[in-house]
Amino acid sequence: MAVEFIDVVETSLAGLGTGALMALTGVAFVIIYKATKVINLAIGEMLMIGAFVFYGFSAGLSLPIWASVPLTLVVAAIIGGVIERTMIRPLMKDNPVSVFMVTIGLTSILIGVVELIWSAEPRRLPEFLPSQPIIIADAFIPSKTFYSFLIAAAVMAVLITVFAFWRGGIALRATATDRAAASSVGIDVPGVFSFSWMLAAVVAALAGILVGSVGGISSAMGLFGLSVFVVVIVGGLDSIAGALVAGLFIGWLEAMVGRFLGGEFKLLATFSILLVVLVVRPYGLFGTHEIERL
Amino acid sequence: MERIGDEDGTSRAAPSREDMAVSPSHSAAPVRPPAAALDVDGLSLQFGGVKALDGVSLNVAAGSITALIGPNGAGKTSAFNAISGFYKPKTGTVKLDGEDITHVPARERAKLGLARTFQNIALFRGMTVLDNIKLGRHAHLNTNVFDAFLYWGRAKREEMELRAEIERDVIDFLELDHIRNVPVAILPYGLQKKVELARALAMRPRILMLDEPVAGMNREETEDMARAILDVREEWGISVLLVEHDMGMVMDISDHVCVLNFGRRIAAGTPAEVRANPDVIKAYLGSSGDPHKAAVEEVA
Numbered sequence: 001m002a003v004e005f006i007d008v009v010e011t012s013l014a015g016l017g018t019g020a021l022m023a024l025t026g027v028a029f030v031i032i033y034k035a036t037k038v039i040n041l042a043i044g045e046m047l048m049i050g051a052f053v054f055y056g057f058s059a060g061l062s063l064p065i066w067a068s069v070p071l072t073l074v075v076a077a078i079i080g081g082v083i084e085r086t087m088i089r090p091l092m093k094d095n096p097v098s099v100f101m102v103t104i105g106l107t108s109i110l111i112g113v114v115e116l117i118w119s120a121e122p123r124r125l126p127e128f129l130p131s132q133p134i135i136i137a138d139a140f141i142p143s144k145t146f147y148s149f150l151i152a153a154a155v156m157a158v159l160i161t162v163f164a165f166w167r168g169g170i171a172l173r174a175t176a177t178d179r180a181a182a183s184s185v186g187i188d189v190p191g192v193f194s195f196s197w198m199l200a201a202v203v204a205a206l207a208g209i210l211v212g213s214v215g216g217i218s219s220a221m222g223l224f225g226l227s228v229f230v231v232v233i234v235g236g237l238d239s240i241a242g243a244l245v246a247g248l249f250i251g252w253l254e255a256m257v258g259r260f261l262g263g264e265f266k267l268l269a270t271f272s273i274l275l276v277v278l279v280v281r282p283y284g285l286f287g288t289h290e291i292e293r294l
Numbered sequence: 295m296e297r298i299g300d301e302d303g304t305s306r307a308a309p310s311r312e313d314m315a316v317s318p319s320h321s322a323a324p325v326r327p328p329a330a331a332l333d334v335d336g337l338s339l340q341f342g343g344v345k346a347l348d349g350v351s352l353n354v355a356a357g358s359i360t361a362l363i364g365p366n367g368a369g370k371t372s373a374f375n376a377i378s379g380f381y382k383p384k385t386g387t388v389k390l391d392g393e394d395i396t397h398v399p400a401r402e403r404a405k406l407g408l409a410r411t412f413q414n415i416a417l418f419r420g421m422t423v424l425d426n427i428k429l430g431r432h433a434h435l436n437t438n439v440f441d442a443f444l445y446w447g448r449a450k451r452e453e454m455e456l457r458a459e460i461e462r463d464v465i466d467f468l469e470l471d472h473i474r475n476v477p478v479a480i481l482p483y484g485l486q487k488k489v490e491l492a493r494a495l496a497m498r499p500r501i502l503m504l505d506e507p508v509a510g511m512n513r514e515e516t517e518d519m520a521r522a523i524l525d526v527r528e529e530w531g532i533s534v535l536l537v538e539h540d541m542g543m544v545m546d547i548s549d550h551v552c553v554l555n556f557g558r559r560i561a562a563g564t565p566a567e568v569r570a571n572p573d574v575i576k577a578y579l580g581s582s583g584d585p586h587k588a589a590v591e592e593v594a
Contacts (some may be wrong), residue, residue: 132497158525166434167453168423170425171432173420173421174421174429177418177419178416178419180412180416181412181417181418183400183404184400184401184409184412185404185430185493186401186402186404186412186432186497187432189401285590288420
């Protein structure tokens with residue numbers, strides 16, 4: 001069977017489209033880890049609840065898209081803030097494993113809340129992206145993939161710029177490294193905690209809206225988070241650029257493998273990459289390699 | 295920040311901010327914040343059934359070096375943490391220049407000019423020496439996240455001024471220039487302690503609190519650190535409060551010594567007075583002991 005060039009191009013572009021969404025969700029994960037050293041297993045569910053809140057505003061209340069998106073992001077920020085205040089901050093002084101376990105519990109809570117309000121049935125988001133398909137050269141790209149890629153890319157560009165040039169970025173890192181030292185130099189540590197969870201919830205909700213607009217929403221869509229964990233581990237838990245590169249790469253790889261080897265090989269490929277990275281560069285491609293003086 | 299331009303009464307005029315920006319290499323004198331006095335009164339702190347501190351009072355006169363000493367478990371570090379706002383005392387007050395700061399959170403105390411180091415080095419591992427020191431100025435900077443985009447010039451200029459000022463007043467002053475771009479985690483212990491001191495100085499403190507600045511150091515490193523502390527007092531004119539085990543060093547550099555034992559203050563005064571105090575000798579050496587021995591023997 002000859003592989004057609006145009007097929008490769010189209011599959012690649014579709015893969016990069018999914019990859020950009022993984023990258024965006026990965027960035028949400030990284031923001032929390034960067035500032036608080038919390039491994040948030042509920043990132044996929046935070047994405048899901050964001051998508052459902054958007055569904056509530058746009059379909060349930062029939063609000064126009066320009067109102068639904070900002071309202072969703074505001075609600076997401078509030079949810080992120082409440083999670084941090086009620087579940088994470090009380091455990092700030094406990095060991096990281098407890099916090100990690102709490103985020104596992106959080107996945108169930110978020111799924112439960114969504115199923116209570118909207119039931120477990122899959123739903124479709126209202127159409128809001130232009131539906132005209134995009135043709136680049138001869139390659140056909142579904143419009144939703146194309147536009148969600150653009151939006152995700154724009155959001156990540158803003159976030160990367162902010163974290164590169166804003167001095168607060170280093171305050172987040174300082175907080176993650178040593179909270180006592182951070183407050184001794186005047187950094188508002190609880191503020192950093194709230195800020196990072198709220199920002200991550202907003203970014204995850206945005207990713208949720210985009211993921212949902214491409215593939216529909218359901219209370220199980222948090223499983224998208226599983227691939228995202230691979231992305232952040234490969235990219236480096238504390239690297240936004242790493243999440244970006246690894247997200248695009250894993251998205252592309254999954255699409256290619258799924259198209260040319262068969263869907264059953266997708267996860268095999270993804271997790272093989274994960275294994276190789278863990279053996280060769282356990283801190284990820286772009287993660288901070290902590291040098292330790294023994 | 296308003297206080298920065300103040301002079302401290304010496305004949306040397308402190309240059310204004312503008313002067314410093316145009317001629318950063320010119321003046322050796324740092325722009326000094328005035329020294330602050332610290333008054334701690336009746337501080338009590340309890341962990342479960344253990345009284346860590348029991349009515350401890352302590353004064354640090356503006357511009358002095360005051361030492362807090364005592365045997366292991368005497369409550370020195372507890373007192374330190376209560377003063378810097380990391381522990382909430384059950385009773386008692388902490389006043390900075392007469393202003394009651396007992397209920398001010400630690401990060402706000404940092405902005406008021408209270409800088410501290412930690413017994414177990416608390417540096418930002420994974421960052422370079424320079425980044426660590428620059429973070430000391432975090433509380434004082436005026437630009438925010440939007441300035442990074444809108445007022446690119448202002449944020450950038452502030453960054454450059456900060457860099458020049460830290461290079462001159464802190465890095466050159468403490469002779470850390472050769473390691474400025476080294477990750478702190480690979481530095482030897484003595485230098486890490488010094489970087490922590492540098493970060494505290496970058497905060498332009500009015501009172502500097504050092505928790506065991508020479509613990510675990512060899513004689514050479516200890517002397518180096520002692521000289522640095524004296525230089526800080528000399529050049530910056532700020533107050534220093536230190537907790538230390540090394541009696542020799544404490545007696546050499548302190549103006550005033552306060553001794554704790556079992557959470558209570560058992561003595562206070564000049565090094566000579568404290569050294570001769572029978573309660574102190576008893577606390578350190580048991581019942582009998584030559585006063586001179588208490589100072590000579592380093593109680594670890």
